Amino acid sequence: MLRLIFSDLVANARIWLGALLIAAATATVGAVVASDIQTAVAAGGNEALALYGISGTVAVFTLITALIVVGAVTDLTVTLQQRGYALWQLVGLRPGLVRLVVTAQLFVVSLLGGAVGCLLAVPLVQPLFRYAFSTSPELAGLTPTLTPAGAVPVVLFVAVVVTVGGFRGAGRAARTPPIQSLREVEPPDRRMTVARWLGGVATLLVVAAIVSTLPGTGLDTMAVPLMLISPLLAGVLAAFGPLFLARLVRAWTSLVPVTASAAWYLARNSTATNAARSTATISPLMVAVALAGGLYAANGAVGVPSGSLSTGSVVLLLGGPLLLAVLGAVATVFMSSRRRERELALITAAGGSSALVLTAAAAEAVIYVVTALLLGGSAVAVTTAIGAWAAGAWTAAGALPALTVTALALVLLLAATVLPTATALRQEVPRVLAPE
Known part of the structure; x- marks a missing residue:
């Protein structure tokens, strides 16, 4: 053994x-x-x-x-x-x-x-x-x-x-x-298990408990519990992902008409169909967006300007978790790149051009990142709304950090999807498909 x-x-x-x-x-x-x-x-x-x-x-x-x-x-x-x-x-x-x-x-x-x-x-x-x-x-x-x-x-x-x-x-x-x-x-991996239900419900109860303690809390101590809400909500979304993730991908990607781009159509169906692979990439990115946006949204709600947060404190609080989340997304793309190369080799064997294959790979990265932004951004938006309710002031401080992390993730995922695909295109199609 x-x-x-x-x-x-x-x-x-x-x-x-x-x-x-x-x-x-x-x-x-x-x-x-x-x-x-x-x-x-x-x-x-x-x-x-x-x-x-x-x-x-x-x-x-x-x-x-x-x-x-x-x-x-x-x-x-x-x-x-x-x-x-x-x-x-x-x-x-x-x-x-x-x-x-x-x-x-x-x-x-x-x-x-x-x-x-x-x-x-x-x-x-x-x-x-x-x-x-x-x-x-x-x-x-x-x-x-x-x-x-x-x-x-x-x-x-x-x-x-x-x-x-x-x-x-x-x-x-x-x-x-x-x-x-x-x-x-x-x-396919779309079923809700007992562990997912328990984890999701328990995390949601923790969020509810934190929110219940906010009224009457001083602004000088409110930032820390507010910071926790966004990543915890991301955890709830990750737990309940099998209920809605594939539908969400199909829903927002359908905004691009089928006739507009064959590459988008291929990437859209691949992402929605391969639920396990998509979830493994989207979930870490969602957490990264929620962490970055939630930190600044929480501090903005209590009146701390974004510029007053030192780089050292941000690195200390978020550097490690953000690195882990982004690396997690890139690692999942790297791990499944051989499977993706075979799928795209089939497109080539069916008559698809190299440009179509590369564009489809890039479109898949875009779908991952935008879906993560929608989910992580919703967690940041809820944090902003809770902060406004508890502190009495609205803020858009979480938007720019969330978009910054999204842009960085997009660059890394484009490299992780397009570069292996370009390398695979140099090989003969039968050789790429042979291991399958």
């Missing part, structure tokens, strides 16, 4: 590298938070109280982002290999053993990624701490540390999140009939 675990990891390196990257990124962000906590414990006094409050906020942002991003990536990791697991069963591997192998692979990748992420964080902790607290002499004078005692919980957290995030996919890989898996290149 050990030979199967590691040989399959090597054979599907492109897919597993995406999961490894996200595990490492999650650990790096978590290690920075752990370092802040360790520094607070060593410092004591008022400095410790300040660091506890800041690191707690960052930890909540990171936790929300990690649960959504890591869950999406690990589930996609299993989904993209569904056909291979079906072949395992056809050659005699029992379903229970398939599930055990997949779970073991997730655990191995998560441990390796967690360890790599913590090692990467070691040289980053001190310069990041100095930069983030450059305007606070009391905190800037502290010496941040990251010891093995702080790194071990981070590695274990990553291992649990990655393994649990892929547990449902591993179960699906084991119980899906092999014939069905071989017939469906990418099984």
Whole structure:
């Protein structure tokens, strides 16, 4: 079994590298938070109280982002290999053993990624701490540390999140009939599970509890709970995604007439049909938009001008979670690029031009990003409305940061979709389609 675990990891390196990257990124962000906590414990006094409050906020942002991003990536990791697991069963591997192998692979990748992420964080902790607290002499004078005692919980957290995030996919890989898996290149994943219902409802209740505490809260303390609303709402949307995501994609993309662009038509149908792949890319981007827009909307509601937020404080609060979210989206595109290349090779085989194939790839990236903007922007809009209700002042401060993150994500996703497609076009079509 050990030979199967590691040989399959090597054979599907492109897919597993995406999961490894996200595990490492999650650990790096978590290690920075752990370092802040360790520094607070060593410092004591008022400095410790300040660091506890800041690191707690960052930890909540990171936790929300990690649960959504890591869950999406690990589930996609299993989904993209569904056909291979079906072949395992056809050659005699029992379903229970398939599930055990997949779970073991997730655990191995998560441990390796967690360890790599913590090692990467070691040289980053001190310069990041100095930069983030450059305007606070009391905190800037502290010496941040990251010891093995702080790194071990981070590695274990990553291992649990990655393994649990892929547990449902591993179960699906084991119980899906092999014939069905071989017939469906990418099984649809649109059903609401008990875990999704519980997670979505629980998160919505947390949002309701936060909102109920806002009336009567002073403006000087209202910003922090307001900041949490937007990413939590993004979590609610991610949990209930199977109920509406495909319909939303079909609805807004239908605004472009079918006769206007063949490339748009192809991208539209591919995105709406391949629900698992689309969700894995859209959900992290949605969180990124909600985080950036929510932070500025919350501060704007309490009268803090956008320009008064220092770059260091923004990087400290959002840098790690935003990096994790954007990397998650790019990783999912990288992981599924071979599947996308085969789909576009079929278009070429049917007579489509290279320009059509490249435009369709670019249109798919646009659909991902705009859908994420619609969802993440709605979370920011709700945060703005709640802030206006609680603080008595409307603000549009969250709009520009949300659009900025969207523009950055679009550039990265265009590169992640178009460049591999351009490379694939240089190969002969039979060679691209042969592995399928």
